[in-house]
Amino acid sequence: MAHKGRVQTVRDSFQVVRTDADAFARGFYDRLFAKRPEMRGLFADDMSAQQAKLVTTLVTAVNMFDTPSQLIKPLKQLGASHAQMGLSQADYQLVVDTIIETLETTLGSAWDVAHDRAWRGLLDFVSNVMQEGAADAA
Incomplete structure (x- = not known):
């Protein structure tokens, strides 16, 4: 289970994202x-x-951050659907890093180390499970 403080940090900051x-x-x-x-x-x-689709995936991940076991099946399915794209581990990391950069820009001066740590925890989990799903589908 994710640390409650990180879950709350992600959820609070995602409310800003959802405004636009x-x-x-x-x-x-x-x-x-x-x-x-x-x-x-x-x-x-x-x-x-x-x-x-990106926003829907983020909404699902944020909503289930405190119950990651519920995310595994849908994320593996999502990874399997991405398998034909031939994405590498570096591609997945690029996506994580780019989401982080976009979050940082969106939150502006509110972004801090706690946000980075919390979001990377969630996004690394999402990325890893999707890669497992892609590998299973290959």
Whole structure:
């Protein structure tokens, strides 16, 4: 089980994200594609559905952060659905780092070490379980 303080830090900060989740998702993908332009080809031209999927995944992860065992099955399924993309461990880490950067920008001066630690804990868990699901599907 995740530490209660970290769960609360993630949930409180995510409320800021949810006030303009579309802008958060656009900012994330803009950063991701700026770092790795070749990843743009993995997605449809209209990114609105993909942006909504990102937000939905984050909502689920944040809501279940204190009960991670409930996240395993859906995250493994999500990882399996990403298996055909051929993503590497470095790609998953890039996504985690880019979400962190986007969160930091969104929260501005409210972002601190506690936010970084809490969000990395959640996102590393999500990333690791998705990679397990992708490996199982391969």
